[in-house]
Amino acid sequence: MATTSHDAHDSPATEREPAAERRARVHVLPGDPRSERSQLQARMLADRLSLPVTDDERAVPEGDLVLRCLRTGLELANPGESRHGVRADFADLDLRPGSRSLSRRQPLPRALGRDSRTVLDATLGLGRDCVLIAAFGYTVIACERMPVVAALVDDALHHPNCPISAEIRARITLDPRDARDVLAQMEAASDTIDVVYIDPMFPPKKKSSALPKKRIRLLRALVGDDDDAAALLDTARAHVRRVVVKRADDAPELAPAPTLSFKGKSTRYDVYIRA
Numbered sequence: 001m002a003t004t005s006h007d008a009h010d011s012p013a014t015e016r017e018p019a020a021e022r023r024a025r026v027h028v029l030p031g032d033p034r035s036e037r038s039q040l041q042a043r044m045l046a047d048r049l050s051l052p053v054t055d056d057e058r059a060v061p062e063g064d065l066v067l068r069c070l071r072t073g074l075e076l077a078n079p080g081e082s083r084h085g086v087r088a089d090f091a092d093l094d095l096r097p098g099s100r101s102l103s104r105r106q107p108l109p110r111a112l113g114r115d116s117r118t119v120l121d122a123t124l125g126l127g128r129d130c131v132l133i134a135a136f137g138y139t140v141i142a143c144e145r146m147p148v149v150a151a152l153v154d155d156a157l158h159h160p161n162c163p164i165s166a167e168i169r170a171r172i173t174l175d176p177r178d179a180r181d182v183l184a185q186m187e188a189a190s191d192t193i194d195v196v197y198i199d200p201m202f203p204p205k206k207k208s209s210a211l212p213k214k215r216i217r218l219l220r221a222l223v224g225d226d227d228d229a230a231a232l233l234d235t236a237r238a239h240v241r242r243v244v245v246k247r248a249d250d251a252p253e254l255a256p257a258p259t260l261s262f263k264g265k266s267t268r269y270d271v272y273i274r275a
Helices: 034-049 107-112 128-135 147-158 179-184 214-221 228-238
Strands: 024-030 064-072 073-077 118-121 140-144 172-175 195-198 240-249 262-264 267-273
Touching: 024 034, 034 064, 034 147, 034 228, 064 214, 073 107, 073 147, 073 214, 107 240, 107 262, 107 267, 118 128, 118 179, 128 140, 128 172, 147 195, 147 214, 147 228, 179 228, 228 240
Parallel strands: 024 064, 118 140, 118 195, 140 172, 195 240
Antiparallel strands: 064 073, 240 267, 262 267
C-alpha cells in the first residue's frame, strides 16, 4: 500500500490516491458494542480516519469492509465473516540474532546495499518487509497513503503483545502519506535517504485460476492496484541514487535495464542506481 507521525497531508490539493474503479468503504466496528470503552475507542479511531462507525456488521453494505477494534488488535474483514480478518502480523518472522533470515547474504540486504543507512519504504502495505529491513539494522521511513492500512501497522507495532523488539521498532517511523509527496518535500532527499524501496501491488495474473490469498483480496478491494508504480519509481530515481523494486520472480521489470538484480526463491529485487 500502503506510519509514527500521524500528520495528514498539508492540504487536500496534495492528496494522491491510487487509481481504482471502485474501492470498498470501511466501517469501524467496536470489539464489544456493549462496552462504553470499546465504543469510545472505535469512535476515536473512526474520527482519526474519517470513517463511519457501526455496531452491526449486518448493516454494512455488500462490498464494503469492517475494521474491527479487538483487544488483540485491529483487523480488516468482510462483514459477517466469522474467521479472523487481515492484520499486520509479524509473529512468524524469525528475527533472532544470527538467524538465517537475517543473514547479510540474503537478497534483500544485498539489494539495499551494505553502505546504506536510511531506507524509505514507499509502499508499506502490512509492514512485513519494513520490519525485516529494520531488523537488518536500517533506519526506515515507512510511507503508506491508505490511512486504514497505515492504522493496521501502527496498531500492530504499538500493541502490548507485539513480538517485535523495542530496538527494531525504534528504527521505524511511520508516515501516512504518499511517498512522492514525502520525497518532493525533501529539498535534498539524497542527503537523508540512501535507498527507496518499492513493492507495488499489481493485478492478478490473467491466466491464473487460483484465488489470491485473503490478505491480497481484501487489500485490493480497499486500495485497488498500484497503477502509478512506474511514476513512483521515476520520482524515486529523481530524488535518490539507489532504488530497489521488489518483483515476483517471473514479473517483467518495472523499468528497463536495472543496474543489478538479486533473486530469491519466488521474488526478485531489481536495483536502479543513478550514476
